[in-house]
Amino acid sequence: MKKFIAFWGSLGMMMVMNALPVLAADGSSAGSHGAVPLWLCIPFAGLLLCIAILPLVKPVWWEEHQPLAVVFWSLLFIVPFAVAYGTGEAVQTVMECIVDDYLTFIVLLFGLFCVSGNITMEGDLAGSPRVNVGLLLIGTLLSSWIGTTGASMLMVRPVIKMNSWRSRKCHIMIFFIFLISNIGGCLTPIGDPPLLMGFMRGVPFFWSLHLIGLMLFNVVLLLFIFYWIDRRAYRKDIAEGLKPDITKPGTQVRIKGLHNLFFIIMIVAAVILSGVLPGLSVFQDASGNVLGIPVYKNVKLTIPSLIEIVIILAAAFLSFRTTNSEIRRQNHFTWGAIKEVAVLFIGIFITMQPALMILKAKGGELGITQPFEMFWSTGMLSSFLDNTPTYLVFLTTAGALGAQNGMVTTLGIVPIEMLIAISAGAVFMGANTYIGNAPNFMVKSIADENGIRMPSFFGYLLWSLSILVPVFILDTLLFLL
Template structure:
């Protein structure tokens, strides 16, 4: 029953290219219809509502997290009164890679994409946006559980909070460093706008910084989970709320949407106007991903079954490439969990992750490295590999950038640029 998922992926790939008008006006209906087909199969054929309820909970948590980060970032205006250069552009990408670990890849992407495009006015090309997606929306977020959802799930399952920082920092340096070097070389060949003699003051201005409070509040709410808060009245409340299997919204999700509402109502209007803020990017993600979350369930089940039955036969190299390849086209969070569970099974243990198994030099250490790096890095391989990818693409298109279609993105950019870098990362695992 993976056919609806395959059809949806094919339509995402071909729609904007071959039947753009029809796709633009109907993508939400198509995603919902294909999701409904898969949902009906689970209900009426498999008599399985638990999987759908779980998918619904994950979807609302997913949209709940993205919405306040998107709105709050739209209320912050960054004016860079400086002429764009390959060096300045590279510096912004590196800053974004740092920020991704403090405010999630979504928060960093939404905060920086607009000023990044504005300083490159007159020389802005699709490659600017694509490298931004590579670095800020994906690879940069590998240092903390805040950075990307798979790592946060790992944290909830017992991986120490600072394990990623202390054990994956060298992969971050190599991944971010090599991608930025390639970007610098390409950007240095872009001579557009060089004859612009406009005087620049070199100043950096911020408008609407109060919205940072909402971003920080959203990041803080991520930790409202019984797996993190292990005792006290708040733990009892969270456990009670999470215990209702029919309840799609937990306390955390309600707070996400409350923060989003307050962030919008109290946002700086000047910042919103100059940022050309509108809801189209988040709505596009909401519509498409409801279909993706439903239609990918059979594929995730196949992966889970394969990992569970064959995990003991797979080596660290297979874990790296399998986790990565599937994270590019599926939700990288459950893909990460399935392969992490299989890796633990190799050593006769299960969740929560035993700390002695993943300590430096321990047997499970390299497996967790491989799964973590692959799940985060390979999210950059496609537009659907990570949520910020689609949102950045949508914002860029609204600003007149002709972004490559799904297949073009992979064939022209991610495969020739990222795969060789991921091979280098693989060699040092």
């Protein structure tokens, strides 16, 4: 009965969180496609429900037939959209989604997945509450400098390996997602893609350090909560006779494949270049448009994006060529996690297009004028949609408020309090769901592969509602009012 109540409570919360901004937009948009009807968002909601429910009720079927579900829900959007707006418009919308968003997204994940899989840590440092707090803190601090995805892929296997002897450990990976995969990435444009988009629109590179107080408050509070949860679980494991396999006295830790850090730096440099090169005249035509390779109609693969892809794939290739396969064996490296993410997220990227169209068309009409409103609106939508376009929509909205003082961007003057709220909402609340930020689902998949029973979609949502939402309420009261 408790599971039944929890399931429907979570489902209701998710639907409310998605519906509120849409209802505020009167159920339609007046974007370039005309009035996009609300019912075109059904495939997106359907795919999310499949991701949430089928692993619980039909796990074997879901494991084998994920591509069929993705194709079904994608066609359920593409075909009606083509009927309403024409085949050419439908093809262009899908190609824009794949070329502009999905391609660089999955190549980045693939590159970091490959390179991090060639780094392993061995020794007698066992997963205890203090050790785990230290690991989470290190990963959180790394996130702003090598990206949340880079830090997640670098730290996930060492954390799993050091806690392999424990029975109760899913909470460790949940807080890993909270901190390393999301909150830690708020201090630089490298940390999370929304901040990179802000940098490309005139926000100074180190402006995000304004968020350091807010970030430290959240990190300290979450690590405190984690310590006591982990301490209780650790004592139960010890009481049941579990203990780490430590044969030598002292603390000895050795990292293998350390040269792969150079390839991670290559990937980070590629991401930075993708944000800087479009603004250089050499990569622009006479009209100021970014040069690229035509794909379909107005869709093109830009030269900066192509450079980013080539550098990332080169880093992945060189990583494999220069690393002993024994390291991958020690890491239990397989391709399952990246395959699952690649399949599911192409469906998510395609089917969420109507929701983004509605948001882009009506975001400025929602009457959001206060920092705390920006924080929660940006955050709630970033929990389920791509946080980069969501960030840009609300940054544009804030730039159109006519403020006289604040940060001067290409979108207008944005009050500092508004910019803090939008940035924090987009980065922090990506932790609310598995699909809120790119590395979340990857961490879950790797944990699942290594025998850690991660919560279902709604089970994870209950963790975020119970722990993250109260923290975000404190953020609002202490920093955003």
